[in-house]
Amino acid sequence: MSSAVDTLAVAPTLTRRPGRLRRFLAHRLAAFGAVTVVLLLLCSAFAPALAPHDPLDLDTKFRFLPPLVNLSFPLGTDELGRDLLSRLLYGGRISLVVGIVAMVTTVVTGALIGLVAGFNGGWTDTLLMRFVDTMLCFPQVFLLLVVAAFVPPTLVSIALIIGLTSWMEVARIVRAEILHLKEQDFVMAARALGASGSRIMALELMPNVAAPLLVAATLKVAAAVLMESYISFLGYGVQPPLASWGNMLTNAQGYFDTAPWLAILPGAMITLTVVGFNFLGDGLRDALDPRLRIDV
Amino acid sequence: MLSYCGKRLLQAVPLLIGVSLIGFGLMHLAPGGPLAVYTLNPTITAQDIERIKIVLGLDLPVHLQYLKWASGMLTGNWGTTFFGGRPVLNVILERMPATFLLMGTALALAVTLGVCVGMLGALRRHSLFDYLASTGAMIMLSFPTFWFGLMAIFVFAVRLRWLPSGGMYELGEEGNPLDLLRHLILPASVLALVITATYSRYTRSAFIEVMHQDFMRTARAKGLRTPARLFRHAFPNALKPLIALLGTDLPQLFSGALVTETIFGWPGMGRLFVDALTMKEYPILMGMVMFTAIFVIVGNLLADIAIAFLDPRVRLS
Numbered sequence: 001m002s003s004a005v006d007t008l009a010v011a012p013t014l015t016r017r018p019g020r021l022r023r024f025l026a027h028r029l030a031a032f033g034a035v036t037v038v039l040l041l042l043c044s045a046f047a048p049a050l051a052p053h054d055p056l057d058l059d060t061k062f063r064f065l066p067p068l069v070n071l072s073f074p075l076g077t078d079e080l081g082r083d084l085l086s087r088l089l090y091g092g093r094i095s096l097v098v099g100i101v102a103m104v105t106t107v108v109t110g111a112l113i114g115l116v117a118g119f120n121g122g123w124t125d126t127l128l129m130r131f132v133d134t135m136l137c138f139p140q141v142f143l144l145l146v147v148a149a150f151v152p153p154t155l156v157s158i159a160l161i162i163g164l165t166s167w168m169e170v171a172r173i174v175r176a177e178i179l180h181l182k183e184q185d186f187v188m189a190a191r192a193l194g195a196s197g198s199r200i201m202a203l204e205l206m207p208n209v210a211a212p213l214l215v216a217a218t219l220k221v222a223a224a225v226l227m228e229s230y231i232s233f234l235g236y237g238v239q240p241p242l243a244s245w246g247n248m249l250t251n252a253q254g255y256f257d258t259a260p261w262l263a264i265l266p267g268a269m270i271t272l273t274v275v276g277f278n279f280l281g282d283g284l285r286d287a288l289d290p291r292l293r294i295d296v
Numbered sequence: 297m298l299s300y301c302g303k304r305l306l307q308a309v310p311l312l313i314g315v316s317l318i319g320f321g322l323m324h325l326a327p328g329g330p331l332a333v334y335t336l337n338p339t340i341t342a343q344d345i346e347r348i349k350i351v352l353g354l355d356l357p358v359h360l361q362y363l364k365w366a367s368g369m370l371t372g373n374w375g376t377t378f379f380g381g382r383p384v385l386n387v388i389l390e391r392m393p394a395t396f397l398l399m400g401t402a403l404a405l406a407v408t409l410g411v412c413v414g415m416l417g418a419l420r421r422h423s424l425f426d427y428l429a430s431t432g433a434m435i436m437l438s439f440p441t442f443w444f445g446l447m448a449i450f451v452f453a454v455r456l457r458w459l460p461s462g463g464m465y466e467l468g469e470e471g472n473p474l475d476l477l478r479h480l481i482l483p484a485s486v487l488a489l490v491i492t493a494t495y496s497r498y499t500r501s502a503f504i505e506v507m508h509q510d511f512m513r514t515a516r517a518k519g520l521r522t523p524a525r526l527f528r529h530a531f532p533n534a535l536k537p538l539i540a541l542l543g544t545d546l547p548q549l550f551s552g553a554l555v556t557e558t559i560f561g562w563p564g565m566g567r568l569f570v571d572a573l574t575m576k577e578y579p580i581l582m583g584m585v586m587f588t589a590i591f592v593i594v595g596n597l598l599a600d601i602a603i604a605f606l607d608p609r610v611r612l613s
Contacts, residue, residue: 029431037478135315136544137589141551142569146581150325150376222438229440230555234570253446253559256454274438282434293520 015197030283036276044093051086056241058082076261079251088269091243095225095273098159098238102224107217110170111209117171118178119201129131129175132168140165141230148236158237162227170216177209203237211288218281222274229270245270300604300611308597315589323582369586375579384583388565394464395564399553402485403542406491411538413492414499419526421504429496432578436493441552445486445559452482462561483560491545498541502534508535536603542610543599546592569601 023188043050052072059081067076067084117128143165151157181187182205190204231237232246240247245266252263349355353364368374376382413433417426453461459482460466469475506512507530515525554566561567565584572580604611 029434072604130310130314134311135317136547137315137592138310138318138585139547139550139554139588139592141554142585142588145569145573146322146585147325149576149581150322226438226440230442233442234558234573236573249443249446253449256446256450260450263443263446267440267446270440270443271435271438274440275435278438 009033027283029279030063030286033276033279033281033283036272040092040096040273040276043089044096047089047093051083051089052061053083053086055082055086055090055243066259067265070187074286075265076259078248078262079255079259084265087243087248088245088265091245091248091266092246092273094155094238094242095228095270098155098162098228098244098274099221099225101156101159102162102166102228103217103220105160106167106170106220106224107213109164110167110216111174111206111213113167114171114174114176115178115201115205115209119182119197119205125175128171135165135168139163140227143228144231145234145236148193148231153237153239155238158228158231159224162224166220166223166227168173170213170220172240173216174209177212178205181205181208215281215285215288218277222277222281225270225273225277297604297611301601304597304600304604307474308593310559311593312590315586315593316350316366317362319582319586322585323365323578324358355444356515358569366441372374374583374586378577384579387580388568388583388587391563391565391568394562395557395566398483398487398556398562398564399549401472402487402552403549405484406488407495407538409488410492411499413576414496415503415526417496417500418503418507419522422482426500430500433493433496436489437497439489441486441490442555442559444489445483445556448482448486462559464563475487478556483562486559487556490552491549494541494545494548495538498537499534502537503530506530506533533608536607539599539602539606543592546595547588550588550592 023150052074053198059077061081068074075083075088077083078087111134113128117125144161147161147165148158151161187200187204190200195204228237228244229246229249233249235247235250238244238247248266249263252266255262354362356364372385374388376383377387413429417429420426449461452459460479461482462479462546464479465472465475512525512529520529550566553564556562556568557564557566565587568580569584571577572584579608
């Protein structure tokens with residue numbers, strides 16, 4: 001990253017400068033992400049007010065109603081005659097809650113381990129980083145499913161399991177930042193003033209890690225929503241009759257011929273959510289990390 | 297080179313121990329431990345359970361149990377399945393070819409496509425193509441694989457009826473390579489989607505970094521044409537992060553294969569794992585977790601050695 005100046009110097013000869021179109025569109029993507037995320041959060045928060053029906057209400061007279069046919073069921077109904085729009089709204093609530101709780105778990109665990117490892121160095125660092133390497137050897141879905149099969153699935157347990165199997169990258173990011181920061185003059189100044197190790201960690205170091213942590217947190221919500229939908233789809237996450245976007249897809253495969261919207265809509269919502277958080281995270285990274293700005 | 301390989305091999309040992317400790321811990325996390333399935337069976341009495349405990353060595357102190365289990369893992373004795381009593385390792389190895397065929401095809405597809413797209417993007421940086429490719433990659437990375445698989449089945453199998461919706465062979469066509477290919481297209485493409493996106497992003501940034509190096513400017517200054525610069529000078533140098541990615545991305549590849557196999561009814565290891573989950577076949581679950589983790593360690597080791605082989609700076613530092 002120290003080559004930033006060189007990059008600028010050679011830029012006119014080797015590459016075109018970032019075009020206005022690209023910069024504009026890059027910001028548009030971040031804006032799109034932000035708007036999507038805010039809309040999704042609002043829809044989930046006000047799901048009870050927005051949903052035309054109870055998401056669990058069965059109405060066998062109206063099974064497999066296609067979207068936009070009966071205005072009382074705007075997005076149609078599923079195999080039990082439940083209103084799809086209401087289920088999508090409540091399902092989004094579940095998916096986002098799990099995503100956010102999992103993200104908090106990930107960020108807290110990862111930041112703590114990265115902070116302690118980076119600040120203390122020595123054997124603590126070696127042991128903790130070996131633990132990170134070991135955890136990274138396991139495919140996350142395998143680990144998730146094994147633990148999910150052992151632990152009774154509740155919203156909290158699902159979120160915790162996702163969080164506790166995905167904190168490793170955060171730990172690495174925080175550790176790298178801390179290693180760089182602890183050599184800075186302001187840390188030495190705090191030490192010279194007699195500040196304790198925990199005080200330096202909490203008040204001097206952590207505020208400086210806030211920006212990369214915020215970026216990681218945003219991207220982790222996206223990853224957690226994706227993971228929740230995987231394990232709910234496979235039947236080990238959110239349990240029916242409670243709706244989540246993942247478990248709404250479980251039965252949809254059986255009704256492809258007659259009711260494809262049952263498979264299309266929940267998946268589209270998952271994709272929209274994950275894309276939204278990913279774009280927002282990418283945009284935040286561009287905005288908050290000046291070192292990356294040139295090379296994006 | 298040899299000493300580098302030896303050093304790298306030694307570094308893998310603590311990883312293996314760490315993986316085995318976590319694996320062993322997980323096994324004991326199971327409700328009722330490894331005996332859960334017996335306690336559910338009404339014909340088995342408490343005395344039977346005690347006897348099974350002694351037979352399986354579950355009456356020993358924990359550290360001895362671990363040593364017994366770990367030495368079993370090392371000698372290929374991975375335990376037996378609850379139903380049928382078959383050796384776990386055999387059951388897993390039986391399913392390996394199908395999974396590796398799927399993963400290999402997807403990886404080959406994805407790397408080829410991803411590297412091409414990434415190179416073009418780096419070469420025509422900030423062009424419309426570059427912009428569309430990077431945005432596309434970002435969207436592809438956000439796709440839930442299983443949903444993409446469902447949509448692929450819906451379009452190509454249910455509506456267009458071009459390809460089969462699942463399985464490996466039609467009935468009576470077992471062993472027919474053409475039939476296998478027809479069944480392979482959809483799952484391999486679905487699995488390749490996310491990997492392609494990852495590779496195009498990595499290739500793009502690797503090439504952009506290489507193209508800013510002094511030797512690239514020299515090559516240009518002495519009048520080398522773009523293809524020569526790109527393939528003779530840039531490519532070998534950009535290869536390193538891509539080989540490293542082959543190793544570090546293996547867990548995601550296994551996770552992706554599990555999801556893809558479930559959707560397409562592909563009879564591989566992922567499918568075995570999901571079936572074992574419903575049957576509460578803990579020995580198979582643990583075996584699979586250990587198998588994939590060990591495979592990841594070996595994969596990373598091979599990737600590191602390949603990099604050292606390509607770049608003397610790595611093995612000498």
